[in-house]
Amino acid sequence: MIPLRLAHITKRFGAVTAVDDVSLTVEPGELFFLLGPSGCGKTTLLRVIAGFYEPDGGRIFFGDADVTAVPPHRRRCGMVFQNYALWPHMTVLENLSFGLAVRGMGRAERRSRAAAMLDVVQMGAYARRKPTQLSGGQQQRVALARALVIEPDFLLLDEPLSNLDARLRREMRAEIRRIQRATGVTSIYVTHDQDEALAMADRLAVVRDGRIEAAGRPRDLYLDPPTLWAAGFLGATNLVDGRIRGRDAGAAVVDTSFGPLRAARAPADLGPGADVTISVRPEAVRLLAAEGPAPAANVYAATVEARTFQGETEQARVRLGGVEVTVSDRPTDLPPVGPGGAARVHVPAEAVRVYARQAAGAAASV
Amino acid sequence: MRPDLKTWLLVLVVAAFLGLFFFYPIGSVFESALWESTGPTLHYVGNVLSKSATRAGFASALVLASVATLAASLLALPLAYLQARTEFPGKRLFGAAILVPLILPPFVGAIGLKQVLGPYGALNAALAHLGVIGPAGAVDWFRAGPLAGVIILQALHLYPIIYLNVVAGLANVDPSLEDAARSVGAGPWRVLVRVTFPLILPSYFAGAIIVFIWAMTDLGTPLMFNYREPVAVQIFDRVSQPSNAEANALVVVLLAVVALLYLGARGLAGRQAFEMMAVATRPPAAGRLGRGAAAMAVLLFGAVTLVAVLPHAAVVLYSLKTEWHGTVLPSGLTLAHHQAALGLAPYEAAVPRSLRPLPSIWNSVVYSLGAVAVSLVLAVWTGYVLVRKRFAGRGVLDALVMLPLAVPGLVLAFGYLNCYADWGDRLVDAGVWSRNYLYPQTSPVALLVAAYAVRRLPLAVRAAVAGFQQTSRTLEEAALSVGAGPVRTLGRITVPLIAANLAAGALLVFAMSMLEVSDSLILAQDDAFNPVTRTIYRIYSNEYAVTGEAVASALGVWAMVFLAAALVAATALMGKRLGAIFRA
Numbered sequence: 001m002i003p004l005r006l007a008h009i010t011k012r013f014g015a016v017t018a019v020d021d022v023s024l025t026v027e028p029g030e031l032f033f034l035l036g037p038s039g040c041g042k043t044t045l046l047r048v049i050a051g052f053y054e055p056d057g058g059r060i061f062f063g064d065a066d067v068t069a070v071p072p073h074r075r076r077c078g079m080v081f082q083n084y085a086l087w088p089h090m091t092v093l094e095n096l097s098f099g100l101a102v103r104g105m106g107r108a109e110r111r112s113r114a115a116a117m118l119d120v121v122q123m124g125a126y127a128r129r130k131p132t133q134l135s136g137g138q139q140q141r142v143a144l145a146r147a148l149v150i151e152p153d154f155l156l157l158d159e160p161l162s163n164l165d166a167r168l169r170r171e172m173r174a175e176i177r178r179i180q181r182a183t184g185v186t187s188i189y190v191t192h193d194q195d196e197a198l199a200m201a202d203r204l205a206v207v208r209d210g211r212i213e214a215a216g217r218p219r220d221l222y223l224d225p226p227t228l229w230a231a232g233f234l235g236a237t238n239l240v241d242g243r244i245r246g247r248d249a250g251a252a253v254v255d256t257s258f259g260p261l262r263a264a265r266a267p268a269d270l271g272p273g274a275d276v277t278i279s280v281r282p283e284a285v286r287l288l289a290a291e292g293p294a295p296a297a298n299v300y301a302a303t304v305e306a307r308t309f310q311g312e313t314e315q316a317r318v319r320l321g322g323v324e325v326t327v328s329d330r331p332t333d334l335p336p337v338g339p340g341g342a343a344r345v346h347v348p349a350e351a352v353r354v355y356a357r358q359a360a361g362a363a364a365s366v
Numbered sequence: 367m368r369p370d371l372k373t374w375l376l377v378l379v380v381a382a383f384l385g386l387f388f389f390y391p392i393g394s395v396f397e398s399a400l401w402e403s404t405g406p407t408l409h410y411v412g413n414v415l416s417k418s419a420t421r422a423g424f425a426s427a428l429v430l431a432s433v434a435t436l437a438a439s440l441l442a443l444p445l446a447y448l449q450a451r452t453e454f455p456g457k458r459l460f461g462a463a464i465l466v467p468l469i470l471p472p473f474v475g476a477i478g479l480k481q482v483l484g485p486y487g488a489l490n491a492a493l494a495h496l497g498v499i500g501p502a503g504a505v506d507w508f509r510a511g512p513l514a515g516v517i518i519l520q521a522l523h524l525y526p527i528i529y530l531n532v533v534a535g536l537a538n539v540d541p542s543l544e545d546a547a548r549s550v551g552a553g554p555w556r557v558l559v560r561v562t563f564p565l566i567l568p569s570y571f572a573g574a575i576i577v578f579i580w581a582m583t584d585l586g587t588p589l590m591f592n593y594r595e596p597v598a599v600q601i602f603d604r605v606s607q608p609s610n611a612e613a614n615a616l617v618v619v620l621l622a623v624v625a626l627l628y629l630g631a632r633g634l635a636g637r638q639a640f641e642m643m644a645v646a647t648r649p650p651a652a653g654r655l656g657r658g659a660a661a662m663a664v665l666l667f668g669a670v671t672l673v674a675v676l677p678h679a680a681v682v683l684y685s686l687k688t689e690w691h692g693t694v695l696p697s698g699l700t701l702a703h704h705q706a707a708l709g710l711a712p713y714e715a716a717v718p719r720s721l722r723p724l725p726s727i728w729n730s731v732v733y734s735l736g737a738v739a740v741s742l743v744l745a746v747w748t749g750y751v752l753v754r755k756r757f758a759g760r761g762v763l764d765a766l767v768m769l770p771l772a773v774p775g776l777v778l779a780f781g782y783l784n785c786y787a788d789w790g791d792r793l794v795d796a797g798v799w800s801r802n803y804l805y806p807q808t809s810p811v812a813l814l815v816a817a818y819a820v821r822r823l824p825l826a827v828r829a830a831v832a833g834f835q836q837t838s839r840t841l842e843e844a845a846l847s848v849g850a851g852p853v854r855t856l857g858r859i860t861v862p863l864i865a866a867n868l869a870a871g872a873l874l875v876f877a878m879s880m881l882e883v884s885d886s887l888i889l890a891q892d893d894a895f896n897p898v899t900r901t902i903y904r905i906y907s908n909e910y911a912v913t914g915e916a917v918a919s920a921l922g923v924w925a926m927v928f929l930a931a932a933l934v935a936a937t938a939l940m941g942k943r944l945g946a947i948f949r950a
Contacts, residue, residue: 052843072846073855079847085840089862098858099848150848 001028002063009058020210036207078147086131093127117149155187258321263352275357282328284351289335391781399614410615423597431582437521442528450536454660460667467674468526472519473586474922478680483507512591528573535569575631583774586883685919707920726901734879737818749830775884806891818879829871833864877932
């Protein structure tokens with residue numbers, strides 16, 4: 001197994017720069033995600049890796065080999081397309097055998113390998129069907145098998161689950177993860193769905209306007225996003241403007257419209273007087289009853305504005321000072337305070353992230 | 367996108383073909399008509415236009431085309447409305463039957479129509495039989511001249527083109543626009559006139575202009591009536607003098623008139639083309655007709671179809687007659703004419719041996735297959751480049767390949783006569799060729815194949831483009847990603863997927879080349895190289911052949927059998943999408 005390395009890849013379409021100086025490395029055996037909103041260049045980047053687009057600048061390395069000028073059919077990249085792209089004039093088995101025949105493999109060998117791979121994706125019973133006779137989920141499995149049966153160096157998946165309904169999508173997430181682990185193939189997966197990326201990825205890169213905004217393990221990126229935009233794109237978050245007053249025992253103290261707030265970790269370059277935006281995830285914020293025991297710091301009086309029951313979780317919109325904040329918790333853990341009622345909010349200092357304030361519109365909408 | 371060498375190479379080949387066999391010949395017509403040794407001149411054009419015969423030729427062609435288009439519109443519009451907006455029993459079947467006349471060559475139908483409407487023809491016999499006219503009161507339906515016969519055949523042949531366009535236009539009208547008119551109080555008639563008709567006007571114009579130009583430049587039908595007035599026939603009569611600047615001037619004037627008409631109609635249609643602001647959210651409602659109205663609809667469809675196939679039915683009967691004179695149906699039947707046509711029985715000694723029918727069918731098959739091969743290869747390349755590549759000049763290429771549709775075959779054939787004989791002579795002089803293969807008198811094969819291929823190229827390209835558009839690019843990318851090279855991908859994935867479209871395109875090119883008239887009559891000048899259409903014309907007009915008309919009919923019947931078989935196969939392969947080619 002070999003790593004994949006992109007060095008300063010740039011791809012333009014006319015005046016539009018779809019991929020802008022992207023460098024990254026995918027380690028052997030890894031399931032690596034390219035996550036971003038539509039139009040961010042993530043699919044373009046995948047197609048550059050597959051060889052369907054020639055980059056305008058930069059190099060692509062498969063292991064030590066520079067494949068920048070290698071045509072797609074010599075790259076040994078199995079690809080799963082968004083629309084599956086199963087050949088409608090061939091049976092399922094023929095779809096799988098085609099790539100093996102290309103490699104000059106004998107008929108018997110082709111059949112046994114294709115059949116074995118169909119078993120891996122649990123489609124062994126459908127070998128003689130035509131793709132049009134399969135459901136969306138079944139087509140998805142065949143497309144995956146077709147890409148894997150050639151034992152590619154890299155498996156490329158382009159929004160593979162976006163044509164499936166929500167239930168099937170969740171099922172196929174686990175299935176793809178299982179098959180990827182079983183085959184150990186180094187994989188690059190493109191999606192716009194952050195839940196999918198967070199749930200499945202070994203590592204992921206958040207792509208924005210053709211550039212990599214942030215990269216790392218899902219847990220690290222979600223809990224400690226390096227940029228405000230990444231924080232907003234990776235999940236719901238509360239953003240509050242403030243100004244740094246000073247430092248106190250390693251924590252930064254930020255003045256906000258509802259009072260001073262301690263942030264356990266703030267970049268050292270943000271000194272007293274710096275304008276900042278703080279970000280804190282709704283599930284990190286605690287809603288407390290108006291009376292009773294409470295932590296010593298970062299507790300504020302608040303008014304409940306609205307509550308939204310969502311089954312697993314319940315959200316409360318609360319007003320504290322001049323700002324509105326969303327709190328998310330298990331329904332049983334929220335105090336029974338209705339709209340208009342008084343409550344308190346605890347913002348744990350270690351859940352607060354601090355960013356230098358940017359021009360309006362810099363944060364992703366959530 | 368960066369220009370890609372392969373793309374440009376493909377474009378270059380297509381452009382070279384069009385340049386050699388389309389633009390260069392047409393250019394040579396212009397050169398011959400508009401240039402003297404001293405420089406540009408309008409002398410010849412002026413000369414041509416000052417002749418009363420020329421003016422009469424244009425007048426007759428315009429009258430012919432106007433009346434034929436009007437008649438075709440009157441036939442097509444009610445049928446199209448019924449088909450698009452109502453439900454009645456047998457609608458699909460009648461909708462298909464109504465298209466049959468489009469594939470029946472009017473050139474052949476002329477023989478039948480003359481038999482039906484002649485002074486001793488079937489219609490007079492039927493009227494006499496019914497006691498409407500006395501035995502001596504035979505009406506000469508062509509008393510006013512052969513013009514009526516030409517118009518009848520053209521209208522009956524061409525109305526399906528308007529019908530197809532209007533049906534498509536009606537299907538695209540968002541029904542909510544009509545509902546809105548009804549909701550503000552407009553009655554059905556007012557909705558039709560004030561809302562529906564203005565919206566489908568562009569579709570109507572698109573069909574009507576094709577019909578108009580077709581009728582105006584048609585050569586075969588007037589020839590079969592020996593009607594020498596229309597400008598197309600006048601040009602044909604000057605074939606013997608191809609280098610004559612005035613003959614070329616006449617071609618240039620014709621082309622200019624066609625171009626003006628075409629642009630005028632496009633402008634008119636364009637000004638009227640209302641973008642549907644809302645995409646039709648549901649198909650237009652098809653109202654179920656009451657019993658009486660449904661019967662009327664069935665009757666109308668049936669009657670139009672019957673009348674339209676009548677001339678050709680008469681041709682079939684005529685080819686089987688022993689005697690058909692003053693009776694409704696032939697008085698006796700024989701297979702002799704068919705045997706003669708197919709070479710199964712010796713043909714009259716009076717007819718030159720070189721005019722034997724069977725070899726000419728074979729000639730046509732060979733030429734048409736050649737045209738299929740050339741146009742299909744070019745169409746696949748062009749279709750591939752047009753659909754799969756993005757490059758500057760793509761729109762230009764698209765327009766260039768479609769251009770031959772707008773240029774009458776007559777013009778192209780004339781250009782070939784102009785410019786290729788010299789090249790052939792030079793190659794003979796240089797000792798490369800022993801014979802001039804680019805001169806109709808010595809060998810018209812290359813010129814005929816090229817003419818057939820160029821003029822049908824737009825149909826083949828549209829068929830290929832449709833195929834590529836229906837085939838997702840990712841199917842090819844998937845093959846590349848599992849390691850198949852571009853050639854294997856083309857052979858195993860792309861071509862099998864668009865095979866039905868290509869086959870349909872090939873059959874259309876084949877069928878339409880088999881029955882091509884103007885290029886065939888002009889470019890084949892030695893009977894040994896005759897395509898079947900020229901043999902039909904020659905046998906038909908040969909005064910020594912007593913049974914010539916019947917044998918020509920038999921040959922026409924076999925040509926139609928070929929055509930019908932090809933089109934049935936094309937329909938089966940391409941299904942409903944076939945209509946799209948005729949609307950291209």
